[in-house]
Amino acid sequence: MTTQNDLLLVTSSPHIHSPDNVPNAMRDVLLALLPALLCGLYFFGLPALGVIVSCVVSAYVSELLCLKAMGKEVRITEQSAAVTGLLLSFCLPPALPIWMAALGSAFAIVIVKHLFGGLGQNVFNPALIGRAFLLASFPVAMTHWSKPLDGVTTATPLGILKEATGQPLPHLSELFIGTVAGSIGETSAIAILIGGCYLLYRGHIDWRTPVSFLGTVFLLTAVVGTIKGGGIQYPLFHLLSGGLLMGAFFMATDWVTTPVTKLGRILFGCGCGSLVVLIRLKGGYPEGVAYSILLMNVVTPLIDRYTKQRVFGGGQSNG
Amino acid sequence: MSLMQEFTKGIIKENPLFRLVLGTCPALAVTTSVENGLGMGAAFTGVLLASNIAISLMRSIIPASVRIPAYVVIIASFVTMTDQLMHAFTPSLYKALGIFIPLIVVNCIILGRAEAFASRNSVLPSIMDALGMGLGFTIALGLVSAFREVLGAGSFLGIQILPESIPAILMILPPGGFITLGCLLALLNKLQKKYAW
Numbered sequence: 001m002t003t004q005n006d007l008l009l010v011t012s013s014p015h016i017h018s019p020d021n022v023p024n025a026m027r028d029v030l031l032a033l034l035p036a037l038l039c040g041l042y043f044f045g046l047p048a049l050g051v052i053v054s055c056v057v058s059a060y061v062s063e064l065l066c067l068k069a070m071g072k073e074v075r076i077t078e079q080s081a082a083v084t085g086l087l088l089s090f091c092l093p094p095a096l097p098i099w100m101a102a103l104g105s106a107f108a109i110v111i112v113k114h115l116f117g118g119l120g121q122n123v124f125n126p127a128l129i130g131r132a133f134l135l136a137s138f139p140v141a142m143t144h145w146s147k148p149l150d151g152v153t154t155a156t157p158l159g160i161l162k163e164a165t166g167q168p169l170p171h172l173s174e175l176f177i178g179t180v181a182g183s184i185g186e187t188s189a190i191a192i193l194i195g196g197c198y199l200l201y202r203g204h205i206d207w208r209t210p211v212s213f214l215g216t217v218f219l220l221t222a223v224v225g226t227i228k229g230g231g232i233q234y235p236l237f238h239l240l241s242g243g244l245l246m247g248a249f250f251m252a253t254d255w256v257t258t259p260v261t262k263l264g265r266i267l268f269g270c271g272c273g274s275l276v277v278l279i280r281l282k283g284g285y286p287e288g289v290a291y292s293i294l295l296m297n298v299v300t301p302l303i304d305r306y307t308k309q310r311v312f313g314g315g316q317s318n319g
Numbered sequence: 320m321s322l323m324q325e326f327t328k329g330i331i332k333e334n335p336l337f338r339l340v341l342g343t344c345p346a347l348a349v350t351t352s353v354e355n356g357l358g359m360g361a362a363f364t365g366v367l368l369a370s371n372i373a374i375s376l377m378r379s380i381i382p383a384s385v386r387i388p389a390y391v392v393i394i395a396s397f398v399t400m401t402d403q404l405m406h407a408f409t410p411s412l413y414k415a416l417g418i419f420i421p422l423i424v425v426n427c428i429i430l431g432r433a434e435a436f437a438s439r440n441s442v443l444p445s446i447m448d449a450l451g452m453g454l455g456f457t458i459a460l461g462l463v464s465a466f467r468e469v470l471g472a473g474s475f476l477g478i479q480i481l482p483e484s485i486p487a488i489l490m491i492l493p494p495g496g497f498i499t500l501g502c503l504l505a506l507l508n509k510l511q512k513k514y515a516w
Binding site: 103137 | 484487488489492494501505
């Protein structure tokens with residue numbers, strides 16, 4: 001009976017089925033995050049595991065509760081909550097108390113995602129707002145960094161650069177591999193690049209955003225480096241340190257909160273890059289990737305509006 | 320409407336902050352602690368009561384074409400008096416509320432009650448209206464500030480009830496005000512639909 005009804009049912013387009021649905025895309029993102037996850041676990045050990053697990057579990061539970069409370073269909077297979085939780089945990093310090101991590105994750109899902117309408121409706125990147133919320137709420141715990149492998153308290157590379165404490169700056173190869181202090185999933189440049197390339201290969205993200213983002217940072221810091229006499233070391237240091245690579249590949253390419261047009265994505269990347277350099281060199285914080293992306297999230301509708309393509313055959317405005 | 324109804328309507332059914340969504344500027348700015356919230360509510364109620372009485376008494380002699388400037392002058396006189404009284408008797412509260420005491424002059428609830436109620440009703444209903452609206456606003460400010468103080472500073476009326484490391488400082492910063500007010504509005508809308516006030 002039902003089969004017959006199904007056969008007679010004519011749904012609206014698209015009629016062609018493709019494996020590119022949200023669960024598959026989310027699984028690819030999780031796969032792409034795997035190298036950074038393994039590096040984080042190897043470098044920071046058990047405390048990092050605690051933060052990651054509490055973030056993911058809290059995001060998952062918050063998602064379920066929100067869907068239930070709002071009477072929406074529970075489609076947890078989309079794994080999007082897990083991705084948000086995982087991304088948030090990657091930009092938190094490894095020694096953060098796990099209840100704070102869980103709180104930030106719940107905040108990201110409940111306030112930033114579901115109160116704005118749920119999957120696909122949020123204005124801001126939930127993971128980054130989760131981080132901003134935690135940084136504003138618990139400034140001491142959120143700036144407590146530890147060295148990889150031995151857990152000794154130390155400053156991040158960008159912190160050393162900002163405070164000019166006289167501590168030696170880490171070598172570029174250390175930044176590349178990830179044996180420096182920093183957030184759980186952001187220290188290892190190579191791991192993030194592998195994940196980012198996988199996403200590019202699978203076609204989930206557009207090369208324009210990371211290229212224009214990283215390119216802007218590189219160009220601006222190269223100019224500053226030349227003036228200061230830092231040479232090629234200086235822009236490369238900025239490129240590899242902090243959350244820049246993670247932000248450029250995984251946050252600034254978020255499908256929901258960033259522009260959809262090609263030109264818009266380039267503008268978005270350039271805007272993010274300029275803001276990062278501005279905050280790092282002139283602002284009060286050592287790192288500004290999260291805020292730069294959040295600020296550009298705000299202007300995303302505007303960018304989309306001014307870069308949309310003219311409708312073919314729509315005529316010219318001047319007649 | 321009976322006098323009692325004029326009084327009670329301001330508390331829940333027409334609560335100025337939660338139902339009419341007026342006066343949100345002071346509600347967001349001064350609700351960082353319960354003491355500030357209730358202090359603001361008291362100052363507000365005093366000004367509203369006095370201005371409602373004065374405007375109700377003068378409603379037949381104020382020309383309709385210049386009524387808004389006339390209301391503002393009357394309200395400003397009472398605000399100036401309140402400002403000076405608070406400066407003299409509650410200096411710490413005066414300092415904490417700062418610019419938001421003089422700003423009661425342009426508080427939309429007070430101007431709104433003058434225009435919508437006191438200018439069309441006799442003195443006794445106007446008094447009841449002012450008391451009800453004042454109490455409603457004070458309760459609303461108290462509720463918002465209670466959430467913010469407990470979550471953001473871990474204290475209630477200045478008494479520490481949570482360990483120092485737990486409170487999320489964000490809640491007593493401006494974003495905390497917006498989040499708290501937004502969530503409370505949503506919750507009350509939900510309750511209103513459920514119980515059909």
